[in-house]
Each structure stands twice: as structure tokens, then as C-alpha cells.
Amino acid sequence: MLKAAFMIPMMLGIFAVLQNTLNKKIAGMWGLSLVGLANGAGLLIASSAVFFLTAKESRLQIFNGPALSQLKFLWVFIPGLLGIFLVIGIPWSIGRLGLQFAFASFIAAQIVTTVLWETLVEKNPTSPFSYIGAAFSVLGAVFFSMASHS
Numbered sequence: 001m002l003k004a005a006f007m008i009p010m011m012l013g014i015f016a017v018l019q020n021t022l023n024k025k026i027a028g029m030w031g032l033s034l035v036g037l038a039n040g041a042g043l044l045i046a047s048s049a050v051f052f053l054t055a056k057e058s059r060l061q062i063f064n065g066p067a068l069s070q071l072k073f074l075w076v077f078i079p080g081l082l083g084i085f086l087v088i089g090i091p092w093s094i095g096r097l098g099l100q101f102a103f104a105s106f107i108a109a110q111i112v113t114t115v116l117w118e119t120l121v122e123k124n125p126t127s128p129f130s131y132i133g134a135a136f137s138v139l140g141a142v143f144f145s146m147a148s149h150s
Helices: 002-030 032-053 056-064 073-097 099-121 128-148
Strands: none
Touching (some): 002 032, 099 128
């Protein structure tokens, strides 16, 4: 199980680079608005297939969970709204910063945000090594910036 837990984020990291370099090429031909629309359509098809192919019980959880009136309903849409910024923003930044610096900055921001979220929101104890690792990720992004401007 640990092997899969390690391999899935690694594969997703590869997929992110492939997705965003392809999105950059599409944006260069047809613009960022089509990138967002095409990604949204692909996501709708794939997520619908997953939803309908999974066990019936998982689909029924919608009706067994908290009443819709109890949910902060707009919170359900925030991940998708943030996703469109990723789909459009990363290819845009790749075009201006280059692939290496754009992704190094993106990853550093994820690491720093993760450490802060764990500490401030989840209230989980955070090792000083987490802060040091986050600082090194930012330093790595700075090095990529220096390399791309030399």
C-alpha cells in the first residue's frame, strides 16, 4: 500500500507537467479560454464515468449525508473554481517564465501552503524540518529563476 501511496503522487506530478505543456500548446493555437473549456469538458466526461461506474452505495451517500440545507453549498464548488485557475494559470506562466521555473515556483508554493495549512488549520504538530524543507523548496525555485535568466 505504501508503494501505491508513493507512486500515485509521482504519477500525478508527471501528469501535471504533461497536461500543462499540452495546455500551453493548445493556448498558443486557440487561446486560454478554449484550454479551460476543453479541460472542463474532459473533466465532466471522466468524472461522470467514475461516478456512474463506482458502487451504487457511493452514489447514495449524497442522500444519506447532511441535508443540502446544512451544507455551505458554495463550498462544494470552490475546488472546481480553483481548478480553472490551475488549468489556465500554469500554461500562462510556463509561456512567460519557462517550464522549469514555473513548476519550481508552483511546487514551492504547494509545499509552503501545505506546511502552513497543517500547522494553522489542521492544528497538527509540525516539525522544524518541515519549515526547513519548505524554505529549501523556495530556494530551489529561486535557483531555477537564476538558471532561466542566465
